[in-house]
Amino acid sequence: MIETPPSTPPSRGPAEHSVREQIVAAAEEHFSHYGYEKTTVSDLAKSIGFSKAYIYKFFDSKQTIGEAICSKVLSAIVEAIEEAVMNASTPTEKFRRMFKALVETGSNLFFNDRKLYDIAAHSAGEGWPSARGYAQHIKQMLLEIIREGRESGEFERKTPLDETVHSIFLVMHPYVNPLLLQHNLDLVEDAPAQLSNLVLRSLAP
Amino acid sequence: MIETPPSTPPSRGPAEHSVREQIVAAAEEHFSHYGYEKTTVSDLAKSIGFSKAYIYKFFDSKQTIGEAICSKVLSAIVEAIEEAVMNASTPTEKFRRMFKALVETGSNLFFNDRKLYDIAAHSAGEGWPSARGYAQHIKQMLLEIIREGRESGEFERKTPLDETVHSIFLVMHPYVNPLLLQHNLDLVEDAPAQLSNLVLRSLAP
Incomplete structure (x- = not known):
C-alpha cells in the first residue's frame, strides 16, 4: 500500500x-x-x-509529475512481487507467486485503493519510461525464473530462452498493462492460477 | 452459427x-x-x-439494432474461422489457424474496415447476448479441436478437458474481446503464432 x-x-x-x-x-x-x-x-x-x-x-x-507518481506505484508492485517470490523454494513456485502478486497488487493499486487508473492508463497508452521500465523489469524477473528452472532441470530447454520468455510475457501482458487489466477485473481472482498451470505445462521438460 | x-x-x-x-x-x-x-x-x-x-x-x-449488427459481424468472424480451420489436417494445425483467423478477422472488422468498434465495445462491455454467444461459440470450437487432439493422441489427456479449454480460452480472450483487442493491435501480427506455440507446448502429451 x-x-x-x-x-x-x-x-x-x-x-x-x-x-x-x-x-x-x-x-x-x-x-x-x-x-x-x-x-x-x-x-x-x-x-x-x-x-x-x-x-x-x-x-x-x-x-x-505523473511519471513520478507512476514510478512510485510501479516500484511498489515490483517490491510486492519480489517479496512474494523471495521465499519460494522452486522456480515453479516462484512463477506462480510472481503472477499472483503482480495481478493482486496491480489491481489493488490501480483500481481499488487509489483510483490511480487514470495515470496508469496514460503511462501505458503513451509508453512513458516508467511503464516501459516496469514491463522490462517483469520480463527480467521472468527470465531469471525460467533460466533457474532450466538449470535445475525443472523446465524444458528445447525452446529458445527468449522465445519462451516473450510468449509467457504475452500471456501475462493483459494483467500487467492497466489498459487491459481494467477489462479483466472479473478474472483477477482465478485467472493467474489457471494461466500459471497452463504456462507450467508448457514448460514441462 | x-x-x-x-x-x-x-x-x-x-x-x-x-x-x-x-x-x-x-x-x-x-x-x-x-x-x-x-x-x-x-x-x-x-x-x-x-x-x-x-x-x-x-x-x-x-x-x-446494435445487437443485430453485432450478430452479423460476429457471424462473419465465426465463418472466417470455420473456413480457415476446414482444410487443416491435424488438430495442431486447426488450433493455429483458428487463433490466427480469429485475430485477423476480428481486428479487421472491428478496427479497420468498418469502424464498428463502438458497437463491439458496448456489446462486450455490457455482455450482450451476441457477445456472450460469440465467446461461447469460440469455446465450443476450441473444445472440439482439443477433444480431437486427445483422441488422436496428439494432445495430453491428464488435465481435465474443461480446465484445458478454459485456460486456453483465457490466453485467447484478450484477442476475442474487442475492449482488450483495441490495446493489443500492435501485437496482432505476431502474438497469435507465439501464443499458439506456447499453448501447443502445454498440450504436448
Whole structure:
C-alpha cells in the first residue's frame, strides 16, 4: 500500500528531494480525487498551496509529475512481487507467486485503493519510461525464473530462452498493462492460477 | 452459427425480414460514420428516411439494432474461422489457424474496415447476448479441436478437458474481446503464432 504523507507547506529551505516528494504526494492525492486528465498544473498548485512557478522549478510538466507518481506505484508492485517470490523454494513456485502478486497488487493499486487508473492508463497508452521500465523489469524477473528452472532441470530447454520468455510475457501482458487489466477485473481472482498451470505445462521438460 | 439473440423479435415473414435487413444495413452504415453512442433512433430514422415509429415496429430499441449488427459481424468472424480451420489436417494445425483467423478477422472488422468498434465495445462491455454467444461459440470450437487432439493422441489427456479449454480460452480472450483487442493491435501480427506455440507446448502429451 502507498503511504500518503499529509500535504504540509514547505519549511524554509527544504532539501530539493523532500520538496519533490511533497509535490508528488500532494499531486497523487489530488489526482486520485479529481483525475489526472482534467487537472492542470495551476489546479494542482492551488490545491497544494504552492505557486505554479515554484512547482515548475521541480517538474517540467504535469506529465513529469505523473511519471513520478507512476514510478512510485510501479516500484511498489515490483517490491510486492519480489517479496512474494523471495521465499519460494522452486522456480515453479516462484512463477506462480510472481503472477499472483503482480495481478493482486496491480489491481489493488490501480483500481481499488487509489483510483490511480487514470495515470496508469496514460503511462501505458503513451509508453512513458516508467511503464516501459516496469514491463522490462517483469520480463527480467521472468527470465531469471525460467533460466533457474532450466538449470535445475525443472523446465524444458528445447525452446529458445527468449522465445519462451516473450510468449509467457504475452500471456501475462493483459494483467500487467492497466489498459487491459481494467477489462479483466472479473478474472483477477482465478485467472493467474489457471494461466500459471497452463504456462507450467508448457514448460514441462 | 451464433445463437440468435433472445431480444430480437421473431421474423414475421419474408417482407418483414427484408425491411429488417434494410434497417440493419442502413444503421450499420450510419453508426460506422457517426458512432453508436451518440446516435439516437431519431437520428437513425431521419438518415434512413423511415419514421421513428416505423423503425420501432421492427426493433424495440437502439440496442436491438446494435445487437443485430453485432450478430452479423460476429457471424462473419465465426465463418472466417470455420473456413480457415476446414482444410487443416491435424488438430495442431486447426488450433493455429483458428487463433490466427480469429485475430485477423476480428481486428479487421472491428478496427479497420468498418469502424464498428463502438458497437463491439458496448456489446462486450455490457455482455450482450451476441457477445456472450460469440465467446461461447469460440469455446465450443476450441473444445472440439482439443477433444480431437486427445483422441488422436496428439494432445495430453491428464488435465481435465474443461480446465484445458478454459485456460486456453483465457490466453485467447484478450484477442476475442474487442475492449482488450483495441490495446493489443500492435501485437496482432505476431502474438497469435507465439501464443499458439506456447499453448501447443502445454498440450504436448
